[in-house]
Amino acid sequence: MSAEQVYRDLIAWLNKTWWGLPDSPELLPLMRVTYTPAEARLLTGLPFRGVSLSELAAMKQMDPAELWPQMEAMARKGLAFSGQRQGEPFYGLNDSFFVLLRSSFWPGKDDLRTRQMAPKVNRYFRDSFFAQYADAHTKGLRAIPIQRTIADTRQVLPYEDVVQVLEGQDYYSVSHCPCRHRKNMDEDAHTCQHPTEVCLHFGRLGRYLDANGLGRPISKDETLEILALSADSGLMHSVSNWQEGVDTICNCCACCCLFLEGFHVLGHLRAQDPSNYRVSVNPATCKACGLCVERCPMDALSLEPHGQATNKKGLAPELKAELCLGCGVCAHKCPSGSLVLQHRPETIHPPQDARENVKRFFSEKAAAQQKRQAGGVEE
Ligand code: SF4
Ligand code: SF4
Ligand code: SF4
Known part of the structure; x- marks a missing residue:
């Protein structure tokens, strides 16, 4: 053959x-x-x-x-x-x-196979592979707010609190972020300045990755340090998009993350599932420094003239609400504390577990395909 x-x-x-x-x-x-x-x-x-x-x-x-x-x-x-x-x-x-x-990219290797794969995966991803993701509304990852960016913490559900997600785990592991490493190994792509060894896995998945050389074990304290480092460097926390048995926390950037690339480059309507929060701005205290605009991974903020702004430029951030994932990356570093996350009017509950996530994903995909075959247009 x-x-x-x-x-x-x-x-x-x-x-x-x-x-x-x-x-x-x-x-x-x-x-x-x-x-x-x-x-x-x-x-x-x-x-x-x-x-x-x-x-x-x-x-x-x-x-x-x-x-x-x-x-x-x-x-x-x-x-x-x-x-x-x-x-x-x-x-x-x-x-x-x-x-x-x-x-293939979790171990963070710099060898011939990784360097040969990276540019080819990057081209194939854009060329055709990722199109199959567009049809499903239920995504694999969901944004989870950075600690202390939520205005009122009394109603936070366990699956929306990044520290509570960690508390329930019995094993912690870290791998290299495969999206970032893939971009860094591709000479035709940009080099990302964010830290790469920040892909966190827990429980059975974490043990499996470590046993097979795809990650390494870390303590809970090291996990918390990686989360803090990621938040400080402008990365967005994203978790497995289900309530029970969360086994992954990604720390994503707009320039590398395959889901955010799906949104920014391929024009998919929804990059990841949003958290149940959305950012809210206090224009009266804003200093118009522009840091939040620079940090937002969804390009959801822009500085615009505002009647209540008290800074010399008379500007304050304006939010494109439909783009906001409720991640808190903007609020985390605002020097004047002018941004906080507020709960959305309605609560969207993620799938109960991984099995339900996969079921929803494939039934939405099949429904969209059927609709296309019947000549309808998918929303
Ligand atoms: S989804 Fe985000 S953190 Fe996860 S691998 Fe991709 S960029 Fe890295
Ligand atoms: S980071 Fe804060 S102070 Fe700076 S522009 Fe944004 S809201 Fe205003
Ligand atoms: S405006 Fe951007 S950075 Fe801020 S919470 Fe929304 S998506 Fe995240």
């Missing part, structure tokens, strides 16, 4: 998982640098839900002792999932979103 056919077979197999691989001139070159031909052969046919080592060895007509180290090596590259079931190793397929946009 030709090498090209080996990759085409893997593409067809990966297309059966949640995330498809839309056809594009960028796709085959990207597959070639992401997987070796031997890896592509082994992964084609590997079920997403996992099989035991002995079942996989029978499928591949291989000796389990020969197969085991190859599967473990792929788990350490983030290409396959590895676990234990009834005392035996078992393996599952990692989908294309996970491999291309997460696991």
Whole structure:
């Protein structure tokens, strides 16, 4: 079988998982640098839900002792999932979103594979891959306010308080932000000045990443320090978009984050799900320094003439309310305390758990596709 056919077979197999691989001139070159031909052969046919080592060895007509180290090596590259079931190793397929946009960049390596992958992923992401995300209104991440930017903290729900999210965890891990590292490894992209080792994972996911060299363990205090450093440097906290079992806090910037790039570059209406807050401005105390305008990751603020402004320029921030994610990045560094987050009129509850998030995501995606096929226009 030709090498090209080996990759085409893997593409067809990966297309059966949640995330498809839309056809594009960028796709085959990207597959070639992401997987070796031997890896592509082994992964084609590997079920997403996992099989035991002995079942996989029978499928591949291989000796389990020969197969085991190859599967473990792929788990350490983030290409396959590895676990234990009834005392035996078992393996599952990692989908294309996970491999291309997460696991390959979490370790923060600067090696040939990473440098070859980064520009190709960046082009493929924009060219066609991310379009499949536009149809779903329920996003994978939700903005969560930076501590002490909320005006009235009495009504804050547990899933909206970044410190409470940490309190409930029994394990903490940090990886490199895959979006930022991917941009930094691409000579055609800008170099981001924000810190990179700020991608936080908890519980079972954190343990798994550390065991496979995709992250490293940290203490709760170190986790809090990373959150503070991220907030100070202008990064937006985003959490897994569900209420129970939150396992991720991203610290995102407008220049690298794939979700914010979806909004700024690809024109998707909603980058991430917003928090239940929105910023509110006191024009009378504003000094018109412009820092909030500069820091907002959504370009939701601009300095405009304001009748109640008392500064010499007569300016105060004006908010495009529909763009505000309620992250508090603007309020966190305002030198005059003129910005606070206020609760929105209505509370939107995120999906209960990861399973419900995925269910909503795919039913919205399917509904939009059906509507398109029927000739309707998706809002
Ligand atoms: S979503 Fe944000 S923090 Fe997460 S990996 Fe991307 S930029 Fe980094
Ligand atoms: S950061 Fe504060 S003081 Fe500066 S422009 Fe914004 S609201 Fe005004
Ligand atoms: S205005 Fe911008 S920085 Fe401020 S809370 Fe809204 S999205 Fe965040």
